[in-house]
Amino acid sequence: MSHSSQFALLGQRRFAPFFWTQFLGAFNDNLFKTALIVIMTYDAASWTDMSPSTVTNLIPGLFILPYVLFSATSGQLAEKFEKSAMARFIKWLEIGIMALAAVGWLTHSLWLLIAAIVGMGTHSTLFGPVKYAYMPQQLKPEELTGGNGMVEMGTFVGILLGQVFGDVLVMQKPLGLMLVASATLLFAVLGLLSAYRIPHTPAPAPQLKLDWNPVRETFRNLAFARKNRSVFLSMLGNSWFWFYGAMVLAQFPVFAMDHLHGDHSVFVLLLTAFSLGIGAGSLLCERLSGRKVEIGLVPFGSFGLTLFGIDLYFAAQGYVNTATVDAFSMLAQQGAWRIVFDVVMIGVFGGFFIVPLFALIQLRCDPQHLSRTIAGMNILNALFMVVAAGVAMLLLQHGLTIPELFLATAVMNALVAVYIFSLVPEFLMRFLAWLLIHTVHKVKTIDAEHIPDEGAAVLVCNHVSYVDAIVIGAASPRPIRFVMDHRIFKLPLLGWIFRTARAIPIAPAKEDPWLMEKAFVDIAQALHEGDLVCIFPEGKLTATGDVNEFKGGIAKIIERSKVPVIPMALRGLWGHLLSRHQDNALERAFRKGWRSRLALAVGQPLAPHEVTPELLRNQVLELRGDWK
Template sequence: MGQHSQFGLLKQHRFAPFFWTQFLGAFNDNVFKTALLTILTYNTLEWTKLDIGLLNNLIPGLFILPFVLFSATAGQLADKFEKGVMARRVKLLEIFIMLIAAYGWWNHQLWLLIAAVAGMGIHSTLFGPVKYAYLPQHLQKDELIGGNGLIEMGTFVGILAGEILGAMLVVHQPWGLQLVATGTIIVAVLGYIASLRIPYSPAPEPALPVSWNPLSETVRNIRFSKKNRPVFLSLMGNSWFWFYGAIILAQFPQYAKNYLHGDHSVFVLLLTFFSFGIGTGSLACEKLSGHKIEIGLVPFGAIGLSVFGFDLYLSSNTYMNTQIVDLWGFLQQAGAVHILADIVMIGVFGGLYIVPLFALIQTRCDPAHLSRTIAGMNILNALFMVVASLAAMLMLKQGFTIPQIFMATAMLNAVVALYIFSLVPEFLMRFIAWLLIHTVHQVRTVNAERIPAEGAGILVCNHVSYMDAIVIMACSPRPIRFVMDHQIFKIPFLSWIFRTAKAIPIAPAKEDPWLTEKSYVDIAQALHEGELVCIFPEGKLTSTGDINQFRGGVMKILERSPVPVYPMALRGLWGSFFTRDQGNPFERAFRRGPFSRLELVVGEVMQPSQVSPIVLQEKVTQLRGNWR
């Protein structure tokens, strides 16, 4: 995989204009919404005689409503039209909406401003499917994690900066309303200017007939997504994150005021730390995943969301201050740092959870249906957020304190995560593999970009330990079907891992000829379907550290399926706890120490006509070198 930095994308024409278009849109949404909510909260009587509590719930609801009503249509439009054109039209709509809002600001027309809120909801609804469908068209697979991380970071920074600036500008005397009116128009124009430089992004399905019935199209999209189980459950997992986040964030205003006894600056501090955590976690995904789509980070993120959500409940109960404090006064209170650390870590693990899910959806969904799939996800997100609001209201009605709501949400997250990962064990299996190579071992890959991103192929590797397949699995950018000795399926924990990975058991023909033949049929079927298959031609673990003689199984596979062959070598594993080294295993483990180094080296591709067991053994031996 390339060792590029994700920040380099911000200098590139294929990413930077789109990033700034998205950032400015999120920023402007929140400048406008926060300014409106702030002025209504502090100067209600100058604007309306309606109940302020009603308006505070109506305005966010009107912003979310278009996601439910128009996401299905937006997804179809994003699949039908070129995405640069779509982005520019959406930005022109934003300018028009902000002009209407400016008239409302200048003339104290509340209902024009509320209509503009609904208009900005439509603007975000139309842009959502474009946003996530654009990235796979312009980024390589090993850039998707970094690109999604930057988008998520930019979105949350834009939200936070917009909320702070909106609240500050609108109360400025005597020009607060005029500053907001002019500022939002300027930002909308800047967003349009940025969109002009978005490169050409062809429509995946230009002949698509648009269905204007949102209900039937939503049902059709979700049914289509359900055919791809990992994608559908990733959509549900994504929506669950918005459920979790909506409950937590919705409590922050009252939590800051009634439990931390802080003023408005304390509430802003909580939002700042949460957004900083989301941004940090999103950006960390590229480093932790090794520039590939690593869905093993999703269970890691889910664990962190539950652990630190529960710890926020504990730290809140130890906070003893009862005096009203500002930001600096709050920071001096015992337990304040602990609370802020919990909020940051919830954000960090939220970023680790959400970014790989987006990347998985983008790469495993049918490209011609991606925008509509994202649109369906946006509808689910909106519905989950509504349910989150109802759940929080129900808990408050039942007498839950806000810290208890944090605890209940964390525990519910653990239950939901276990359920999702039990339905698609690939998430949990990849987490175990990722954990292994980031704790017990430090794995370095050499020329791993030679592993094909798509299409059938046979990976051939030396067999050193019981962990070989897990190490290779963790280093690969895509799933691999391993051909394993049937005896290993009798080892309880390893059996679960390899069955989950859809490994193909094989036995010597003398021992079980039926299983041998079935293995070759299953291998041929996997290759026919364009999958990667990995075999260990030695047929058994080395007991000396040297490479055993390669057998002829690979030739039988190539007779049925003449596909490219990729020689690989593991080096540095010999002598570890899971090898057949005759020494004391605990002494070996102690001698090697924690975080022992090992490497996976990938050789140049070989065509079927170049392959023989002798040649393959020579290639793998050369790749391994003297480091066993």
């Protein structure tokens, strides 16, 4: 596979049929649902005695209902049965549902169409756990971010195109109903044909005994997920995104009509802008993450959701048009482009927020429980969306305008972000590391795949500057416990950063023997728990740029914990503003310049019995070469 773009996955059987299956499913769901909502909005009297507003609010609710009722069961099915067979079964079910809907369209039977809405909600509920659990089995860890980005892009583009097609087809008089019935059947068949190309993907837990009680299984899934703190909080973060999205997107029809004074095409324009933004943000995640699961993008995404949510409020205040306009006329009005830009950017930063969270869940969740974890998350998503609808109704009833509702949602997002990132400092740490290597420096990693994806290991590296740990942490696919001089913890900003990252303070034996012994106990405990631990065996920052003698602490660590040792070397940090270079600080800052080049070279793991301080120093020197 070409490593230049995630689009290369579309040329491979392990991804392409699966991608088109989920794309066609999202497209068909929304084609059918939108056609029904439109016909109930403009022609409800010929179908039912219920008011149009009642029916149009009932349809999305009935579509979401199966997520609450059947997600627990769908997660178990995805664990127990082979996934390509599950996909084919779900697509055969979709054909049956669309056939039922076709009868409803042609016989003017609303209740058959309502039954089909519940059926399509069930179809999506069953496919969700299959979709997200399939990727970790078929994609490499470094492909997960790109794969998830493609799936999120495909899903939102499918949703957008489905809504546009549903709106256009159903309004084609007098053949609109026939066109919708035929199109939904056609795309269900195309989805089935794609599903037959999905490669065999074994069931992770074929021995699983199904529990048909959805309530009991839901609580069991959530309880299991809570054991892994980062996974559970990633699930909550994902559900919060759906809360945010539901709060904002649900207001678009009325915002377009009452505030922007637009016709239906203005609503479609806003929806298109958001969907394209999500697609662009999802695809950009792979490039910005450096082909690894980079959760540092999550705080970045959250910041953008708040920033552009607030700006959308102010942009709406600057829109003064009162005449009825279509999409093209609306764009000619003062302040219109700023509104559209804000909507696009909310989508872009939403992609930055949600794609790494999905990839983190897939990477860190127990593979035999991943589908059930995704199912539990789907239930949380549905509940958060229901709560979002209730909160929006409450705020609007208390006199908030829709722009003020956008502002309130952005402020709530900021508060939730602070809370989540205080609970899981790793998100914030990775963001700081990501920011450093994407703004101040340009970092190249060499053979970073030698850092293991799981299991304990000790990383050793030369010590050049106060930001060594941040550069190394940014290159690692996993969190690292750094062993650092206790005096660093007294520095105002760096001390907070390293305490937040659970770094292990150490002191020389002659200075604080108790702290030194405690450090070795903490290192042994971290390795016992399967963590990565990084030490700087020189014991101090270099004052000359050369690699100092390695002290014997590494031998003591390996004597207690028989784990692999991985030598690494930093290149290009000598002379950094935060190094001990003797030149004037201002001169150093200008010498290095903006976006200065750095490199981190990672060597082959060494077996514990091979390790000596002298051997490790020689390995680090060889990795570093002449570039200090």
